[in-house]
Amino acid sequence: MQKVLPGLFRLPFLVLLALTVAFGGGIWSTLVALDATTGFGAIRLGAWEAFPQAQTADADPYAKAHRANGGRLLYGSAEGLSFTATVDQKGERLSGRCTYLISGQTPVARLWTLFASRANGEAPATGQDLPVALNSRTVLRDGNGAFVITIAPQAAPGNWLAVPPDEPFRLTLTLLDTPTAGSSGLIDLAMPRIDRIGCGHA
Amino acid sequence: MLKVILALLNGLVGAGLLHLVIILSLPSFSERDAYSRVLGEGPPHRFHVLAARVDAAGLQKTDPFLDTAVCAFDLSENPVRLTARGTLPFWSLATFDSASNEIFSINDRTSVGNGLDVLLATPVQATALRKAQPSPLSQSIIVETRAVQGYAVLRAMAPQASYKPMTTKFLAGADCSTLELR
Numbered sequence: 576m577q578k579v580l581p582g583l584f585r586l587p588f589l590v591l592l593a594l595t596v597a598f599g600g601g602i603w604s605t606l607v608a609l610d611a612t613t614g615f616g617a618i619r620l621g622a623w624e625a626f627p628q629a630q631t632a633d634a635d636p637y638a639k640a641h642r643a644n645g646g647r648l649l650y651g652s653a654e655g656l657s658f659t660a661t662v663d664q665k666g667e668r669l670s671g672r673c674t675y676l677i678s679g680q681t682p683v684a685r686l687w688t689l690f691a692s693r694a695n696g697e698a699p700a701t702g703q704d705l706p707v708a709l710n711s712r713t714v715l716r717d718g719n720g721a722f723v724i725t726i727a728p729q730a731a732p733g734n735w736l737a738v739p740p741d742e743p744f745r746l747t748l749t750l751l752d753t754p755t756a757g758s759s760g761l762i763d764l765a766m767p768r769i770d771r772i773g774c775g776h777a
Numbered sequence: 778m779l780k781v782i783l784a785l786l787n788g789l790v791g792a793g794l795l796h797l798v799i800i801l802s803l804p805s806f807s808e809r810d811a812y813s814r815v816l817g818e819g820p821p822h823r824f825h826v827l828a829a830r831v832d833a834a835g836l837q838k839t840d841p842f843l844d845t846a847v848c849a850f851d852l853s854e855n856p857v858r859l860t861a862r863g864t865l866p867f868w869s870l871a872t873f874d875s876a877s878n879e880i881f882s883i884n885d886r887t888s889v890g891n892g893l894d895v896l897l898a899t900p901v902q903a904t905a906l907r908k909a910q911p912s913p914l915s916q917s918i919i920v921e922t923r924a925v926q927g928y929a930v931l932r933a934m935a936p937q938a939s940y941k942p943m944t945t946k947f948l949a950g951a952d953c954s955t956l957e958l959r
Contacts, residue, residue: 589784596788601795608800630871632878640800642877643807646814646835648845648930651871651882685886686867686934688842708841712866712936749840751867751934752884 614638620766622666623658623748655684655751661694661743663769671742673774674727679767680720684750687711691726691736694743705737722767804876809835812849812875815928821849822857824931824951843932844944848953852925856898856906858917859929861951864891865943867934872897874924881920889916893931896956897922914956929953 614637616628629638630649642649650657662668663675681687690708709724715734716722725731728740738744746769804810817834818825824846827838838845850857859870870893871882883895896917898906903921906914931951933944 585780589780592781593784593788593791596785597791597795600789600792601799604792604796605799608796630873630877630879634878636800639876640803643804643810646807646809646811647839648811648836648847649871649877649879651869651873651879651930653882653884653887654869654871654932686936688840690841710842710936747840749843751869752886 608637609641609644612637613641618764620658620764622660622662622664622769623766624660625656625658627652627656650749653752655749656753657747657749658766660746660748660769663771665771667771669744669746669769670774671728671738671740671744674725674729674731674772676770676772677724677726677736677746677767678721678770680722680765681711681748681750681767682753682764684711684753686751687748688751689724689736689746689748691738691744691746693739694745706735707737709734709736724767811836811873811877812926812928815847815849818847818849821851822954824848824929824948824953826945826948840932842936843934844941844948845933846931846948846951847928848931848951849928850897850926850953850955852897852899852902852922855955855957856896856902857953858914858956859895859897859931859951859953860893861931861947862892863933863943863947863950865933865947866936866940868893868947869932870895870929872920872922872927872929874922874927878924880922880924880927883918889918893951894918895920897929899923899925 613626613629615635616638617624617626626638628634629642630651660669669675688708688710714722714724722734724734724736726736726738728738814835818836825848826844826846827836829838831837836847861868865885867885869882869884872880874880881895885891894917896906896914896919898919898921900921900923903919906919931948933947935941935944
């Protein structure tokens with residue numbers, strides 16, 4: 576380095592290098608952190624993830640920065656708790672190329688709603704004729720109160736949740752009026768399973 | 778070469794500091810936060826019903842079954858009374874301060890009767906209210922808060938399309954106006 580740079584430019588070069596790394600790295604790492612996480616304090620149940628503390632004053636700095644940047648209207652603790660899933664039970668990304676089965680029961684809640692959205696969080700197109708959202712009142716159940724929902728771009732018998740074909744998607748399951756919202760995540764909660772049963776047009 | 782490595786290390790430390798500064802100060806500088814967006818919806822002390830698509834202020838109703846209305850409030854002069862009336866399968870209200878920290882939330886089962894009647898007041902206003910005990914407010918839930926500015930989010934559930942007129946009426950009749958104290 577000494578041979579390439581004359582002595583006069585060595586110090587300004589080192590200062591510039593340090594500043595570039597500081598600003599570039601600082602801004603880049605912040606953007607990545609805000610994009611990647613909603614903060615700590617998540618509860619993970621299978622493929623599902625929720626942040627019961629995200630709207631409170633006790634939320635960690637990352638959660639507060641994320642919520643200030645996202646500007647979304649969060650659920651209060653008496654309202655409900657929103658779980659999202661971007662992967663299936665085995666950890667593979669949810670995709671509109673495949674067919675999935677959601678089965679089981681939700682944690683205790685008065686009502687729940689389930690809808691699929693684009694991977695960037697864009698809401699599903701409502702007012703279409705396709706069932707893009709289901710709730711606890713419209714879902715068909717078996718004798719034990721359990722339900723099975725088929726998620727696929729093509730129509731399926733029983734409970735069918737339509738998703739756009741050939742696109743990754745995200746599922747949001749919101750439990751309304753649930754004791755889960757006040758829970759520390761230590762009690763045993765059972766969320767429905769998301770199992771992939773097939774892919775492609777075969 | 779050693780100096781270059783030192784400069785890089787300096788840069789990394791600076792990057793770490795900058796990262797922390799941005800993360801910690803973002804909530805106070807952000808203009809994309811929920812409170813700014815609620816203010817962008819229109820005049821305060823009035824519930825604004827959100828559309829299914831993102832509007833100019835950047836808000837939308839996220840859940841297709843939950844019709845949502847927002848209202849920005851300011852307690853610096855007078856307390857604010859939040860009311861709504863109607864029988865629905867589910868409704869809920871959450872109030873937040875200007876930093877989007879939850880102040881208070883309630884749903885139809887935890888409320889009195891089948892309507893919403895919540896009075897937001899600063900500690901001084903709440904003391905004055907308890908002393909005066911105005912009879913029309915005897916059923917109101919008085920919520921004391923130190924947050925002077927904030928917003929309320931009212932959600933009404935329409936599990937099927939036939940409930941839509943009821944939720945629309947519920948949200949249209951919701952009130953978020955200030956209460957004159959004498």
